[in-house]
Amino acid sequence: MKRILLLCFLLPALVFSQIPSGYYDGTSSLTGYALKTKLHEIISSKNINWHYGDLTEFYNKTDLDKYYDHDASNTTILLDIYSEIPNGTDVYEYTVANLTGSANAEGQGWNREHMMPQST
Structure with a gap:
């Protein structure tokens, strides 16, 4: 049974993960x-x-936030992983208007630096 399940998962991966034709053109020599x-040119x-x-x-x-405080129709309230209370009402709710790059106190905005660093 395990072998059949493994085959069921691997076969689609092998079939659909083929290199597009012509992808490596110009590299053979x-x-x-x-x-x-x-x-690098191909990838870029x-x-x-x-x-x-x-x-x-x-x-x-x-x-x-389409999972905890709001449903799938929500188009404005962001899910804040730092202040989310899954079984209760959130202390803060943010929209993209509340995005900030820095804050010096809790609740001043949704800090996008914590989600995606501007630099490495």
Whole structure:
């Protein structure tokens, strides 16, 4: 039974995780630094660059409180993992208008630095 379950999970992964045709075009004869550079170009051309300023838009889609105090229709209240009280009423509720990069006291806003650092 375990083998059948393992096969059921691995088979779709093998079928759907194939390299797109033409993905590595232009790399077959390269070695060393030239190969590294070409692979970097391939990877970079597939990336989308997100910026720190885009977080406001993303948080309003990804971090909404649709589980504890609000339901799936919530489009404004953010889930604050630091002050969330799963079995009771939250002390603070924030929207994207309350996003802050720094605060010097509790409850002054939803600190996006704790969720996504601006730098590494």
